[in-house]
Amino acid sequence: MSTARTYFSRSPRYVFGTEEESALRFAGMNTRGVIQRAAIRDLSESGLAFAIGETESPEEGELLKIEFPIPGRKTIACFATVVRVERRSDWDPEWGDRGHTLIGLQFRNLPSLHFRAIQRGLEGRVTNENFDFQRTRRTHALAFTGLSIALALGAWAMAQSPQAWLGLVRGLLA
Numbered sequence: 001m002s003t004a005r006t007y008f009s010r011s012p013r014y015v016f017g018t019e020e021e022s023a024l025r026f027a028g029m030n031t032r033g034v035i036q037r038a039a040i041r042d043l044s045e046s047g048l049a050f051a052i053g054e055t056e057s058p059e060e061g062e063l064l065k066i067e068f069p070i071p072g073r074k075t076i077a078c079f080a081t082v083v084r085v086e087r088r089s090d091w092d093p094e095w096g097d098r099g100h101t102l103i104g105l106q107f108r109n110l111p112s113l114h115f116r117a118i119q120r121g122l123e124g125r126v127t128n129e130n131f132d133f134q135r136t137r138r139t140h141a142l143a144f145t146g147l148s149i150a151l152a153l154g155a156w157a158m159a160q161s162p163q164a165w166l167g168l169v170r171g172l173l174a
Helices: 003-007 112-122 133-159 162-173
Strands: 023-028 035-043 047-053 063-069 075-088 100-108
Touching: 035 112, 047 075, 063 100, 075 112
Parallel strands: none
Antiparallel strands: 023 035, 023 063, 035 047, 047 100, 063 075, 075 100
16 A cells, blocks of 8 residues: 555545546656656546556656646646556456556646646546545444454453353343
8 A cells, every 4th residue: 555545535536437647758857758658547636546567667756747637628748756667467458467557647747737637627526535545544444443442342342251141130020
């Protein structure tokens, strides 16, 4: 799990469908402008994620110049920092069963016009209810707390003697 996800809440994501324009072009500052292409997986106001083959993967912390389409809008170009590099070997519709790398980018110094264009492009396409990570975290914490209480009560009940149980039953029936 990314350390960024641990400390910072994530923006709601728009996951690109297979029929949509999702071609990302990028060039790393370390590769002297060699342009690579990839398919965008998801887009948010703060960044995007894409999959690429294991051999072409940029490194975490690397600065990239990217160009990508906004849903229902034109293509924009900006800079982004690689914040997550996750090597995967599971089955993927695009890559089949061969290994690939999932790359997470965070936009860097995004111009306000680009930010507003992304907001308008995502408007109505994502819902906070489906992607509220803080709410999900709270729900899991409450479920864990309830389970912990139930386990503690179960352990207490098992530790009681038969005489204590008989006294409890008599008290309830009386």
